[in-house]
Amino acid sequence: PPPDRILVGLHDDGGARWMLEHGVPGCCLVHHVVQREPILLDYAPYREAGITVICRLNWGYADGTGTLPRPDDREAFVEAVVETMLAARGVDYFHIGNEPNNRQEWPGFGTAQEFPLTAEYVVEIYNEIWRRVRGRVRMGPPPLDPYFGPGSNNREWWVYFLDNVLGADALFLHAKTQTNNPAETRSRARFGDDPLTWQYLHLRAVETALAIVPDRFRTVPVFVTELNPQHRDRIGGPIGWRPDNDAWVHEALRYFRDERPVTGVVFYRYDLAGDQAPFGLCDKPAILNAIAEEARG
DSSP states (O other): OOOSOOEEEEBSHHHHHHHHHTTOOEEEEEEEEOSSSOOOOBOHHHHHTTEEEEEEEESOOTTTTOSSOOHHHHHHHHHHHHHHHHHOBSOOEEEESSOTTSGGGSTTTTSTTOOOOOHHHHHHHHHHHHHHHTTTSOEEOOOOOTTOOSSOOHHHHHHHHHHHOSOOSOEEEEEEESSSOGGGGGOOOBOSSTTOTTSBSSTTHHHHHHTTOOGGGTTSOEEEEEEEESBSSSTTSOBSOOTTOHHHHHHHHHHHHHHOOOSEEEESOSSOOGGGGGGOOTTOHHHHHHHHHHHHO
């Protein structure tokens, strides 16, 4: 059965600070760029306040820099990430990179210098880091974009991750509904075109991921580290949250509590960042209040 309580929280450093300042327990996702040099991370005050901190370390973002480096920078990146992880304070879990199956996260995306990431390449980097931090830091493979296509089957990536990573202390997933309609949180609609006809369009994409988790990972915690509606009103229309859509928050959490045994969910996102600004919640008090209410139980 689902757990009695699901950890609830926000994405971004700003979201984590908001939780700390407002006395909201739960879980958060913070993200930092690490390239050739380690960085210092101190989230001890958050852990002491009852906030589970998940930290994503990436080479860059979906702006052409890429979530993971090219091979020429791989060795320096791994060294910097390992040093960063071992020195960090107050971080409960790490994952390295984000949605590597989505071309927008590849180095040089959209240019003649685009470097295609592969499941094999991602796992090689992951295993290099795992060997050096195992037992001292908790980590898991990066979450995939469960809706990305055509021409790419994220299930193949997920199976390869689960079969080939040396170990994992947690699993990380992403989930969304295609619009702000709260009824979609329980929808069983699936994609209509190959190669994703097996995949749900909405939150139940979590179910297809969990259904094939092997026994060796059945007891590790599972976090949905990006949870949001994608489009405001219709598929293909403007993206982002409707500012008054607190009902979506309650219905999404009701789904997870009723049907799926996840450890925690992180609402995407808090900051008004670039082309992702429509997802920012810092100026949407109705939704923040609903998240705080759910987090406090």
